[in-house]
Amino acid sequence: MQGPNLNILGRRRPEVYGHTTMKQINDMVRARAEELSCELLIFQSNQEGVLVDYIHRYMGECDGVLINPGALTHYGLSLREALEAVEAPVVEVHLSNIHAREEWRRTSVISPVTLGQVVGFGPRGYVAALDLLLSYIAEQRPAGNG
Numbered sequence: 001m002q003g004p005n006l007n008i009l010g011r012r013r014p015e016v017y018g019h020t021t022m023k024q025i026n027d028m029v030r031a032r033a034e035e036l037s038c039e040l041l042i043f044q045s046n047q048e049g050v051l052v053d054y055i056h057r058y059m060g061e062c063d064g065v066l067i068n069p070g071a072l073t074h075y076g077l078s079l080r081e082a083l084e085a086v087e088a089p090v091v092e093v094h095l096s097n098i099h100a101r102e103e104w105r106r107t108s109v110i111s112p113v114t115l116g117q118v119v120g121f122g123p124r125g126y127v128a129a130l131d132l133l134l135s136y137i138a139e140q141r142p143a144g145n146g
């Protein structure tokens with residue numbers, strides 16, 4: 001899942017976020033998911049409530065969530081509570097290293113309900129985060145269950 005303003009990646013502050021578009025990132029993640037036989041749903045919204053509705057729609061059906069919440073990272077409490085309610089592992093991704101930027105970016109209200117964060121590695125962070133999420137899910141599964 002991708003939050004606000006990530007749909008304009010490539011054009012948005014390329015000195016910080018690079019030139020890769022959201023479509024290119026989605027294609028990279030999709031290719032990795034296919035390699036690992038993982039069913040993947042991709043979704044972006046600029047609105048918190050729309051992201052919350054999407055999470056509700058797939059609650060109980062998805063095994064994990066990979067999300068770059070954009071600026072909602074820093075204040076999106078209803079997004080946090082939706083992710084908490086899912087009861088599936090969540091990995092938070094950021095293209096930039098939010099801890100090395102402005103003070104207000106260093107706090108994530110999302111992190112406390114995640115397994116962890118992958119920050120500062122640009123687009124390849126999404127692929128790494130998918131690998132981490134899938135290996136965590138595989139480890140949690142009872143033996144003999146795929």
Ligand code: DQA
Binds near residue numbers: 072
């Ligand atoms: C971001 C970091 C956020 O602080 C910012 O609001 C974004 C992008 C990142 O990927 O580095 O929209 O999540």
